[in-house]
């Protein structure tokens with residue numbers, strides 16, 4: 001299989017290796033902050049991998065993906081908050097206790113954000129183009145303001161979680177262990193996404209983005225295909241939100257902000273829309289720029305803007321497209 | 332008498348003041364090619380859109396295999412056995428030829444909710460797709476991106492996608508458009524055989540092709556059918572000559 005690997009395959013492998021080597025080096029050099037930065041890259045990449053399924057494969061420009069990120073974050077925040085205050089989330093009609101267990105938090109985050117994506121998708125997919133963008137944006141704002149006014153969970157100030165949630169067999173407080181966990185999740189999701197892209201569903205979705213009318217005339221429903229893509233997409237971004245909250249041990253309404261929705265769109269465009277590793281490369285470049293350029297000048301976003309402009313004008317395939325050329329069909 | 336495979340009854344469609352279809356009734360019987368001819372803007376494509384469910388008529392019925400499908404969405408009609416080609420190719424340009432036909436096969440098999448196995452490694456889908464490509468003679472370019480195909484190859488691919496559905500009836504909107512003499516001739520030979528597989532409702536401007544292929548012809552002018560008959564009858568029809576054929580006949 002390795003012998004038949006495409007150029008893009010090698011690039012992807014190199015990206016993964018780089019993402020693994022940097023924090024290991026940081027561990028050896030005793031630079032824990034670099035490990036935290038690498039973890040940030042991995043989690044943002046995961047959020048953007050989720051978005052890429054809607055945006056890159058389904059052609060759905062969602063300016064509301066922060067909703068799912070925020071839901072994932074608040075799923076973690078709320079469950080952990082109750083666990084650390086020894087209160088229950090609700091007592092009636094059934095008793096739900098808080099938890100500090102990551103797997104449980106993840107499950108709740110994924111299910112809750114998938115449900116939200118289903119509802120938002122059903123309503124938004126009645127429209128397309130600019131209207132779709134605006135409806136998803138409106139949902140984002142609704143959740144943002146709701147979170148701000150939800151005083152039970154900190155309102156505008158958000159929630160602080162004192163101790164990172166636990167995972168069986170690991171000490172998640174050790175930065176490299178938490179990094180490893182996030183990295184493993186990213187790899188698993190990338191693997192599943194790669195399968196999805198080649199699957200019958202992926203093929204149909206890909207066509208539904210390009211020529212919905214053709215998809216209809218072979219007897220498939222393009223809107224339903226896009227809806228399922230939107231739900232999968234939201235669930236992955238939601239999972240990333242839960243991890244992000246655990247990374248910072250803090251959740252706040254900014255996780256729901258439209259700026260964050262825009263930010264992960266930027267990650268995807270930077271790296272390459274519709275490319276498996278586009279979001280990963282995009283996240284890495286973004287965090288590196290944010291850290292180094294941001295340290296040099298307060299106006300680093302202008303430079304990000306310039307890079308983005310160049311990519312949109314001259315390299316539609318993003319950084320991955322520039323390095324690997326046009327995407328090729330796999331057998 | 333056997334039931335027609337495909338039938339319209341009194342289809343009427345208005346766009347504001349313009350009547351694009353007026354009381355159009357026609358049928359397609361097993362084994363035949365029924366050609367629809369008429370000048371530009373006569374309403375041929377609009378009629379096909381209504382037959383396939385992408386436009387809904389203001390009045391009238393579309394029947395497929397004896398069942399009323401007027402209220403069915405386009406996807407449901409495709410599943411019920413309608414295979415269509417477009418006047419302007421509707422293909423996934425970024426995808427390969429094979430992927431485009433596998434999409435048709437996927438529609439025919441009807442199981443798109445599979446997220447793990449590779450579509451191009453699915454024997455059932457692949458066999459179906461490759462059979463359709465072989466029929467139109469596109470096997471050699473199966474791995475090419477659709478965007479890199481010639482115009483003629485794209486027209487063939489349109490037909491291949493419809494073939495991959497194994498439909499009960501074909502509805503083709505100008506399959507020869509832009510093909511050139513050689514291409515038209517090949518397509519004509521191909522369609523002539525295809526009618527044995529399933530009957531074809533054929534909209535076409537290329538009169539040589541129509542006269543060579545059609546078992547029956549309907550002439551559409553300003554949304555109305557002004558004549559239906561065999562090739563000889565239509566060629567002899569005074570009104571048709573005046574309205575459409577002119578010197579050509």
Ligand SMILES: Nc1ncnc2c1ncn2[C@@H]1O[C@H](COP(=O)(O)OP(=O)(O)OP(=O)(O)O)[C@@H](O)[C@H]1O
Nearest residue numbers: 346349351369370371372373374375376377378418
């Ligand atoms: N969606 C629409 N809204 C308004 N008018 C339309 C619409 N679609 C088609 N028309 C008009 O209806 C008439 C019939 O158009 P149609 O495309 O069906 O003609 P046609 O017979 O296929 O022509 P051609 O031979 O050029 O393909 C034309 O006058 C066209 O402008």
Ligand SMILES: [Mg+2]
Nearest residue numbers: 375376377418
């Ligand atoms: Mg037309």
